Amino acid sequence: MSTPFLSVRDLKVHFSTEDGIVKAVDGLSFDLEKGKTLGIVGESGSGKSVTNMAILGLHDPRNTALDGEILLDDKELITASEKELERLRGNKMSMIFQDALASLSPYHTIGAQIGETYRKHTGCTKREARVRAIEMLRRVGIPQPDVRVDDYPHQFSGGMRQRAMIAMALVCDPELLIADEPTTALDVTVQAQIMDLLKDLQQEFGTAIIFITHDLGVIADIADDVLVMYGGRCVERGTKKEVLRDPKHPYTLGLLGSMPALDGPVDVPLSPIPGSPPSLLNPPSGCRFHPRCTFADKVAGGRCSSERPALEVVDGRGAACHLTPEQKRELFPDYAAARTH
Missing domain, CATH: 3.40.50.300 (P-loop containing nucleotide triphosphate hydrolases)
Structure with a gap:
């Protein structure tokens, strides 16, 4: 077994x-x-x-x-x-929380928040982290990810914020x-x-x-x-x-x-x-x-x-x-x- x-x-x-x-x-x-x-x-x-x-x-x-x-x-x-x-x-290991709006920082872009997690665990550059963030947003079904990566949480709908949270949770392939x-x-x-x-x-x-x-x-x-x-x-x-x-x-x-x-x-x-x-x-x-x-x-x-x-x-x-x-x-x-x- x-x-x-x-x-x-x-x-x-x-x-x-x-x-x-x-x-x-x-x-x-x-x-x-x-x-x-x-x-x-x-x-x-x-x-x-x-x-x-x-x-x-x-x-x-x-x-x-x-x-x-x-x-x-x-x-x-x-x-x-x-x-x-x-x-x-x-x-x-990673976690998706219930309230995406409360879990995301209102002061940083979606891409910056996803990229920060990736940089911390991989030591990559900011440019590489941005590319990874766009890739993850695409994987979770965010339209125009290369544009939306620079948006803030309040610019996303509830469903899109939850998708962004999933992208952040999965960015390092937990x-x-x-x-x-x-x-x-x-x-x-x-x-x-x-x-x-x-x-x-x-x-x-x-x-x-x-x-x-x-x-x-x-x-x-x-x-x-x-x-x-x-x-x-x-x-x-x-x-x-x-x-x-x-x-x-x-x-x-x-x-x-x-x-x-x-x-x-x-x-x-x-x-x-x-x-x-x-x-x-x-x-x-x-x-x-x-x-x-x-x-x-x-x-x-x-x-x-x-x-x-x-x-x-x-x-x-x-x-x-x-x-x-x-x-x-x-x-x-x-x-x-x-x-x-």
Whole structure:
């Protein structure tokens, strides 16, 4: 079996605050191979972005405690120095942020910002960096790139700014690309264009992609594998088809039930998940989803509220839930049948 390009093992990210310790990520493990896309999905506050900031080494060490293991091409990142991380960021690994306008400097041209990243990691001249910036703008579909390279961010539309962010992230041909909800603020047409662009560029570069989102429709379009997070933990893992068509955790079931099915009847009422995500300052004991779970009373002995369910993964598939397979077949039958063709 080949060694994964990215391997995260028992990652914990805890923040020190005036109110106490926030357990933002609390024991997370996953692997990612080159050329594959892992979709990480969950509500706000589930730990998605915190996980990927830890991979990039962007947390403030003064108030952040990291534990576990993050291996990028066999290089340990948690213990890496800031100098090592700076060498890797933008070069071997890169990130597309959600808000391109906030992430781009209003005082510098698009070309200068793309070129700066390239110069830092290659030591090339300004002229060479400009040529590279024009090439990248062309690759991401910016019209007249030799002219638009001298424009400022405010002169680009939202979709074009996002394309420029992608060009900046890919300018050094990174082997790992983290996309943090890059299409959230875009209309559906531009969103589809950006998704197609990412898939085309992945085929061209063979990049491993982590795609963070709360939108399961986006996951269905771009991901190979899916990791569902809740309360700083992984509650379900599997291939896209396994997770979206045959969920094994009540939280995943709730996420799917709260969005319209693209391949089913349009008159099926949506079923929002009751309650709110947990406070990670004082998270619930046992399964963190149990206060909102409609099936918690089906498990004998109150185990859901007292015992953390193990995430047992077999061939990449697993769910952290105390319900037995028989109970899941009994409780989830209509849903699973409706989405399995």
